[in-house]
Amino acid sequence: xxxxxxxxxxxxxxxxxxxxxxxxxxxxxxxxxxxxxxxxxxxxxxxxxxxxxxxxxxxxxxxxxxxxxxxxxxxxxxxxxxxxxxxxxxxxxxxxxxxxxxxxxxxxxxxxxxxxxxxxxxxxxxxxxxxxxxxxxxxxxxxxxxxxxxxxxxxxxxxxxxxxxxxxxxxxxxxxxxxxxxxxxxxxxxxxxxxxxxxxxxxxxxxxxxxxxxxxxxxxxxxxxxxxxxxxxxxxxxxxxxxxxxxxxxxxxxxxxxxxxxxxxxxxxxxxxxxxxxxxxxxxxxxxxxxxxxxxxxxxxxxxxxxxxxxxxxxxxxxxxxxxxxxxxxxxxxxxxxxxxxxxxxxxxxxxxxxxxxxxxxxxxxxxxxxxxxxxxxxxxxxxxxxxxxxxxxxxxxxxxxxxxxxxxxxxxxxxxxxxxxxxxxxxxxxxxxxxxxxxxxxxxxxxxxxxxxxxxxxxxxxxxxxxxxxxxxxxxxxxxxxxxxxxxxxxxxxxxxxxxx
Amino acid sequence: xxxxxxxxxxxxxxxxxxxxxxxxxxxxxxxxxxxxxxxxxxxxxxxxxxxxxxxxxxxxxxxxxxxxxxxxxxxxxxxxxxxxxxxxxxxxxxxxxxxxxxxxxxxxxxxxxxxxxxxxxxxxxxxxxxxxxxxxxxxxxxxx
Numbered sequence: 247x248x249x250x251x252x253x254x255x256x257x258x259x260x261x262x263x264x265x266x267x268x269x270x271x272x273x274x275x276x277x278x279x280x281x282x283x284x285x286x287x288x289x290x291x292x293x294x295x296x297x298x299x300x301x302x303x304x305x306x307x308x309x310x311x312x313x314x315x316x317x318x319x320x321x322x323x324x325x326x327x328x329x330x331x332x333x334x335x336x337x338x339x340x341x342x343x344x345x346x347x348x349x350x351x352x353x354x355x356x357x358x359x360x361x362x363x364x365x366x367x368x369x370x371x372x373x374x375x376x377x378x379x380x381x382x383x384x385x386x387x388x389x390x391x392x393x394x395x396x397x398x399x400x401x402x403x404x405x406x407x408x409x410x411x412x413x414x415x416x417x418x419x420x421x422x423x424x425x426x427x428x429x430x431x432x433x434x435x436x437x438x439x440x441x442x443x444x445x446x447x448x449x450x451x452x453x454x455x456x457x458x459x460x461x462x463x464x465x466x467x468x469x470x471x472x473x474x475x476x477x478x479x480x481x482x483x484x485x486x487x488x489x490x491x492x493x494x495x496x497x498x499x500x501x502x503x504x505x506x507x508x509x510x511x512x513x514x515x516x517x518x519x520x521x522x523x524x525x526x527x528x529x530x531x532x533x534x535x536x537x538x539x540x541x542x543x544x545x546x547x548x549x550x551x552x553x554x555x556x557x558x559x560x561x562x563x564x565x566x567x568x569x570x571x572x573x574x575x576x577x578x579x580x581x582x583x584x585x586x587x588x589x590x591x592x593x594x595x596x597x598x599x600x601x602x603x604x605x606x607x608x609x610x611x612x613x614x615x616x617x618x619x620x621x622x623x624x625x626x627x628x629x630x631x632x633x634x635x636x637x638x639x640x641x642x643x644x645x646x647x648x649x650x651x652x653x654x655x656x657x658x659x660x661x662x663x664x665x666x667x668x669x670x671x672x673x674x675x676x677x678x679x680x681x682x683x684x685x686x687x688x689x690x691x692x693x694x695x696x697x698x699x700x701x702x703x704x705x706x707x708x709x710x711x712x713x714x715x716x717x718x719x720x721x722x723x724x725x726x727x728x729x730x731x732x733x734x735x736x737x738x739x740x741x742x743x744x745x746x747x748x
Numbered sequence: 749x750x751x752x753x754x755x756x757x758x759x760x761x762x763x764x765x766x767x768x769x770x771x772x773x774x775x776x777x778x779x780x781x782x783x784x785x786x787x788x789x790x791x792x793x794x795x796x797x798x799x800x801x802x803x804x805x806x807x808x809x810x811x812x813x814x815x816x817x818x819x820x821x822x823x824x825x826x827x828x829x830x831x832x833x834x835x836x837x838x839x840x841x842x843x844x845x846x847x848x849x850x851x852x853x854x855x856x857x858x859x860x861x862x863x864x865x866x867x868x869x870x871x872x873x874x875x876x877x878x879x880x881x882x883x884x885x886x887x888x889x890x891x892x
Binding site: 267329343344347348352399400401426427428456457458459461462465477478479480481483484485487501531568577579582586630633634635637660 | 795818838889
């Protein structure tokens with residue numbers, strides 16, 4: 247039996263095959279749990295449980311206010327266990343305990359609270375006015391889709407689980423969630439909170455495992471109505487194709503190679519810190535990381551000097567220590583990927599300004615193979631390291647001569663997820679922001695994602711939006727109800743259109 | 749861009765051929781958690797700008813136009829397999845391994861030859877932990 251089991255139809259249990267897989271603490275390489283390895287049959291069983299809970303259970307018929315109370319209860323339970331969950335999250339995923347305590351766990355709590363507000367306040371029935379002839383009233387009903395599959399990545403496992411479960415159940419859907427296999431443990435804690443809040447069985451189901459067949463089943467099963475995925479662009483395309491068999495609603499939040507633009511009139515002190523934060527937070531393992539710093543040539547030398555000098559001050563080490571800024575990457579293979587790109591950058595002639603290796607002075611007990619130094623290249627936007635998403639601590643600095651050139655470079659990417667503009671001239675910054683083809687732009691800031699504002703991508707960074715009322719409504723169907731208000735044959739057009747004899 | 753496969757990768761592909769009934773295709777994709785990597789899918793449409801750039805055990809490998817442009821000519825990129833997990837829904841993840849791209853000639857990257865820049869290295873820390881309290885500035889975060 248695994249330490250971590252599947253949750254299907256309100257009950258915990260092993261995978262049908264009885265198989266498990268290990269999950270490790272990236273910082274030490276130590277195994278911390280055996281997790282149930284779900285197969286296609288387990289995923290199908292979870293989908294069927296979710297279907298039954300939607301078609302026959304009370305959840306979709308409850309009022310928004312009643313569902314909101316349950317979501318707030320989930321938020322309260324998580325909040326009450328925040329220290330314990332933060333520790334699980336940091337240990338399993340390798341992110342710092344600081345990140346888990348200020349971003350992951352409180353972020354998930356506020357996500358459930360924000361979607362509780364949506365369930366309570368967003369109207370289910372919208373009056374759409376009257377039609378003169380034939381005389382009629384129209385209303386639009388917003389209704390849940392049904393069964394929603396949610397597949398989430400390993401970089402923010404707890405928060406992403408909340409982004410998928412929260413809006414889906416707030417809107418009255420039922421859910422099958424699959425966390426990434428590197429990081430299954432905190433999603434289990436979230437589902438425990440759902441269980442403790444006494445949601446009806448089958449409303450939230452959990453599948454763990456590598457996803458080759460369980461994930462396929464969640465994306466293509468005919469009883470699934472909507473699929474939400476966060477991860478890489480190619481896997482997003484795979485999900486769309488699998489979902490196309492029964493024309494499911496799909497929302498995708500995919501890759502990015504976001505530009506952080508530093509104009510010549512920026513506050514360089516704040517901008518330098520902002521660019522480092524934009525790239526190196528969680529070792530660059532963030533989809534909207536600002537991994538391309540576009541820097542005005544007028545301030546280029548001074549600014550790049552500040553970046554390099556300050557990058558050396560970032561504290562790398564034990565991710566469970568509150569004083570640590572950067573822990574390990576999620577796995578040694580993610581370090582291999584980063585190394586491969588550093589070598590590609592050097593081969594292409596990019597100038598390595600700092601980093602470019604694993605740290606050599608880590609304390610005993612830490613797995614040296616899982617860490618990498620913050621790395622800064624001076625690069626050209628056409629290079630592989632400036633075009634491909636590395637998902638490691640690698641920043642490309644690219645100079646520009648005019649705002650127009652900065653915009654052109656920023657938009658020269660298959661992605662369009664995030665971006666930043668640093669300037670003391672707010673009007674100028676907004677003008678640049680308006681020209682950037684991305685789903686989010688931060689002015690004089692970075693990484694600020696809140697549960698009440700929309701998040702998602704342009705171009706190959708995704709479809710649809712998460713969070714806020716926009717994200718909530720991705721989980722609600724739109725039904726137009728037309729009510730003819732006539733009392734006799736004069737109020738209908740079909741007698742004339744077809745025949746007065748009918 | 750010309751892509752070939754290692755013998756180890758070919759063995760995994762042969763296993764997938766036995767386990768799956770549909771047509772198998774490699775696609776080299778990019779972004780987010782996987783970075784640029786080969787994915788093995790059943791009955792997959794590689795996309796309007798994808799072209800075949802090689803094969804592994806008879807299974808064609810496709811890559812989109814922008815990746816082909818980044819790897820012009822015969823770069824000798826190989827598909828290899830490592831004993832690791834992945835989140836790609838690629839078929840081999842079922843077998844507890846994942847496909848990866850290797851440098852020319854299939855050689856692993858020589859970590860020793862890498863350049864390290866001369867900047868102050870960050871401080872590492874594995875010491876007795878102090879109080880695990882969040883700094884005040886992070887405790888007052890309230891975003892709407």
